[in-house]
Amino acid sequence: MSYLQLAIAIIFELVGTTLLKKSEGFSHVGFSIASVLCYGVAFYFLSKVMVVIPVGIAYAIWSGVGLFLLTLIGYFVWKEKLDLPAIVGMVLIVSGVLVINVFSKTAGH
Numbered sequence: 125m126s127y128l129q130l131a132i133a134i135i136f137e138l139v140g141t142t143l144l145k146k147s148e149g150f151s152h153v154g155f156s157i158a159s160v161l162c163y164g165v166a167f168y169f170l171s172k173v174m175v176v177i178p179v180g181i182a183y184a185i186w187s188g189v190g191l192f193l194l195t196l197i198g199y200f201v202w203k204e205k206l207d208l209p210a211i212v213g214m215v216l217i218v219s220g221v222l223v224i225n226v227f228s229k230t231a232g233h
Contacts, residue, residue, distance in 0.1 A: 126173050126175075126176040129169045129172050129173050130185060133166045133167075133186055134189050136162045136166035136169065137162070137163065137166040137186070138197070139162045140160075140161075141159075141190075142194075142201075143155045143158045143159035143162060147159055170182065181228065184220070188218065188220060192214050192218055195214055
């Protein structure tokens with residue numbers, strides 16, 4: 125159940141950040157309000173996850189997966205460019221999340 129809640133937190137964080145970009149510096153009220161609400165839901169579910177999964181592990185997964193997916197959104201939706209160091213860094217982040225989930229006993233499986 126905690127990993128489902130973590131997935132919900134990640135999804136709302138992705139939507140909130142996407143809306144934050146659309147808000148253009150909080151100049152579009154609707155996108156701004158929706159972004160803040162999405163972040164509220166994301167943090168609510170993240171707080172529920174941290175009851176079961178240690179804070180460092182939960183936050184590493186949440187931020188790592190979020191960073192990776194938001195970079196893909198930026199690349200495909202907003203045509204943001206990625207250089208080789210950015211790609212290598214993202215591969216390392218995803219690798220770290222996989223190592224935590226596959227091998228760590230502290231991940232709360």
